[in-house]
Amino acid sequence: MKIGIPKALYYYYFIMKWKYFFDYLNIEIVTIDTTKEIITKGDSYASSEMCLSLKIFFGHIDYLKDKCDYILIPNINNFGTYNQMCSNFSSLYDLVNNLFDVKILTYEINYLKHKNEKKGLIKIGRQLGFKTKLLKKAYKIACIKYNKEQKQLIIDNMNKLNSGNKKILIVGHPYNLYDNYLGKIIIKNLEKYPLELIYSDLFNQDDLSFYLSENIYWKYSKKTLGAIAYCQNKIDGIIFISTFPCGLDSLVNELVMRKINLPYLNLVIDDLDAITGIETRIESFIDIIEQN
Amino acid sequence: MANYYIPAYYLISKTLNVEIIKTPFITFKTIEIGNKYSPEFICTPFKYTLGSFIEALDMGANVLIQFGGGCRYGYYSELQKQILKDLGYKFELYNLVTAGKTDIKRIYKIIKKIDKNFNLFKGLYYLFITYKMIKYMDKIDDYIRRNVGFEVEKNSFNNLLKEMLEKFSLVNNPISLCYLYHKYFKKFKKIKINKPNNCLKVGLIGELYTLMEPFSNYYIEKELAKFNIEIKRFTNVNYLLFSNKKTTNKALKKAKKYMKYKMCADASSNVYWTKYLGQKKYDGIIHIKSSFCTPEISVMPILNKVANDYNIPLIFLSFDANTSEVGIKTRLEAFHDMIEMRRK
Numbered sequence: 262m263k264i265g266i267p268k269a270l271y272y273y274y275f276i277m278k279w280k281y282f283f284d285y286l287n288i289e290i291v292t293i294d295t296t297k298e299i300i301t302k303g304d305s306y307a308s309s310e311m312c313l314s315l316k317i318f319f320g321h322i323d324y325l326k327d328k329c330d331y332i333l334i335p336n337i338n339n340f341g342t343y344n345q346m347c348s349n350f351s352s353l354y355d356l357v358n359n360l361f362d363v364k365i366l367t368y369e370i371n372y373l374k375h376k377n378e379k380k381g382l383i384k385i386g387r388q389l390g391f392k393t394k395l396l397k398k399a400y401k402i403a404c405i406k407y408n409k410e411q412k413q414l415i416i417d418n419m420n421k422l423n424s425g426n427k428k429i430l431i432v433g434h435p436y437n438l439y440d441n442y443l444g445k446i447i448i449k450n451l452e453k454y455p456l457e458l459i460y461s462d463l464f465n466q467d468d469l470s471f472y473l474s475e476n477i478y479w480k481y482s483k484k485t486l487g488a489i490a491y492c493q494n495k496i497d498g499i500i501f502i503s504t505f506p507c508g509l510d511s512l513v514n515e516l517v518m519r520k521i522n523l524p525y526l527n528l529v530i531d532d533l534d535a536i537t538g539i540e541t542r543i544e545s546f547i548d549i550i551e552q553n
Numbered sequence: 554m555a556n557y558y559i560p561a562y563y564l565i566s567k568t569l570n571v572e573i574i575k576t577p578f579i580t581f582k583t584i585e586i587g588n589k590y591s592p593e594f595i596c597t598p599f600k601y602t603l604g605s606f607i608e609a610l611d612m613g614a615n616v617l618i619q620f621g622g623g624c625r626y627g628y629y630s631e632l633q634k635q636i637l638k639d640l641g642y643k644f645e646l647y648n649l650v651t652a653g654k655t656d657i658k659r660i661y662k663i664i665k666k667i668d669k670n671f672n673l674f675k676g677l678y679y680l681f682i683t684y685k686m687i688k689y690m691d692k693i694d695d696y697i698r699r700n701v702g703f704e705v706e707k708n709s710f711n712n713l714l715k716e717m718l719e720k721f722s723l724v725n726n727p728i729s730l731c732y733l734y735h736k737y738f739k740k741f742k743k744i745k746i747n748k749p750n751n752c753l754k755v756g757l758i759g760e761l762y763t764l765m766e767p768f769s770n771y772y773i774e775k776e777l778a779k780f781n782i783e784i785k786r787f788t789n790v791n792y793l794l795f796s797n798k799k800t801t802n803k804a805l806k807k808a809k810k811y812m813k814y815k816m817c818a819d820a821s822s823n824v825y826w827t828k829y830l831g832q833k834k835y836d837g838i839i840h841i842k843s844s845f846c847t848p849e850i851s852v853m854p855i856l857n858k859v860a861n862d863y864n865i866p867l868i869f870l871s872f873d874a875n876t877s878e879v880g881i882k883t884r885l886e887a888f889h890d891m892i893e894m895r896r897k
Binding site for chain 1: 593595623628631635813844848854
């Protein structure tokens with residue numbers, strides 16, 4: 262059996278858990294890296310004002326639709342009242358269901374209605390014909406492996422703060438930072454320089470977000486704000502990477518830019534055809550940091 | 554927002570011992586100021602409210618009140634506070650609703666902070682009257698919207714509405730309010746209209762602020778009335794404050810075919826309303842939103858599909874600070890011509 266997972270949006274939050282979970286059940290996962298064609302394909306399905314990340318998501322669905330048995334699309338509403346998600350995440354399932362003719366596996370994450378990931382994955386497993394006992398075990402093993410791996414990643418990321426090089430914090434949603442087409446080009450560019458790159462999503466300091474914003478209620482923006490608050494005094498600069506027009510970043514990044522006392526670069530990606538412009542901006546930003 | 558400043562003014566002036574500064578109606582200057590200090594791709598209500606805040610602060614206000622909804626509306630206040638602070642104003646900004654949750658205890662604490670002598674029972678009494686007032690206003694607005702396009706004497710509806718609202722703001726108990734409502738509703742019904750049986754009917758759906766603030770949609774309802782069109786609009790303050798949850802649950806049941814999960818803000822209700830208008834054989838639907846309104850953008854493809862299934866024309870209008878008024882008018886005219894042709 263093959264399950265297709267679009268390598269966009271929620272993929273980067275959950276893939277490590279899903280990988281171990283489906284591996285244990287002997288289910289193959291189908292994915293593909295983002296390319297220029299995928300963006301163009303996604304553009305044809307999306308309405309013009311949608312954000313670039315969502316367009317990429319549609320492109321992935323279009324690629325996957327006849328290459329797997331099911332496509333996995335969770336519906337993520339919230340992780341509690343003060344841990345909400347971008348509003349796009351709560352309409353993904355219905356969008357795909359209406360626009361494409363595909364078989365979809367879905368579950369809901371809505372802590373206010375007591376629906377969490379564990380219940381959802383078990384529901385999916387039963388739909389595919391597995392026994393509850395086996396599914397519970399698979400989920401447990403996936404969780405243990407995931408926690409171990411995530412812990413190591415966070416430790417590695419935070420250890421970079423002690424290095425002697427100039428340090429830069431890269432702020433952005435993981436689906437933009439690690440995307441093969443959007444973030445990787447920028448990060449490849451940055452890696453040319455003798456810099457230490459620290460990623461904002463690999464932190465565990467959500468509580469510290471209070472110092473920058475009192476009543477922020479988005480789960481993953483909280484994480485980035487916590488990261489910024491934590492390493493405010495230990496880094497030399499911040500690079501914000503967001504897609505056009507990201508709803509959360511327009512507010513949160515603006516607030517952070519007004520509150521921090523560091524040099525920053527705000528990269529808003531609309532279309533990556535003009536990579537030269539971004540290269541020049543990065544170059545001049547690094548000049549500023551080195552002069553400081 | 555539209556005429557709703559009257560109940561708001563009424564509630565605050567009756568319960569709190571504060572001086573209220575009436576901001577002028579929104580003009581091009583407001584949006585210009587707001588646009589100047591706003592972030593790049595924020596939705597338009599942010600710009601309007603920021604502009605109004607700056608105008609109010611210039612007039613001498615020192616306490617500002619912002620509400621918050623389910624989408625990023627709930628986070629407006631924090632950024633607006635920072636922007637206004639950076640501009641050098643001194644003020645207090647209170648956000649009554651955060652994260653889409655109405656926490657009554659929190660609101661009570663905030664009110665106590667503003668006015669120490671606040672009396673809870675008095676507050677609840679006037680809150681009840683205000684609730685009734687909003688409900689009556691919405692009912693009358695609904696009647697006006699259906700008939701204003703066919704009035705024989707120009708502005709007769711508008712003048713009577715003004716008179717009624719003036720009387721409304723003087724009431725002191727719910728009974729006299731109820732009496733006034735029935736009295737004026739009869740008067741409204743007596744206004745001469747020239748309405749054919751098979752007039753064109755159009756439904757308005759979309760994002761709440763742009764729908765309800767007439768300036769921000771360039772008085773689209775008046776424009777449509779000029780074409781002799783009956784207008785149906787679902788979004789009003791009564792819906793937003795009191796019957797939101799009920800409608801969403803109903804929407805999820807009735808439009809099961811198109812959506813499985815609850816979507817953010819008014820998105821799920823909009824899907825249901827589109828289906829409703831299609832079933833009731835309306836002549837067209839106009840979807841209005843401010844640009845960059847994420848919940849509405851993510852529901853647009855679904856609305857398109859519903860409209861296709863029920864064979865009803867649907868037009869999307871997006872309003873920003875520098876949308877041209879003439880462009881909107883031309884599109885409306887073309888839309889009107891199209892639905893008229895379809896009739897024949």
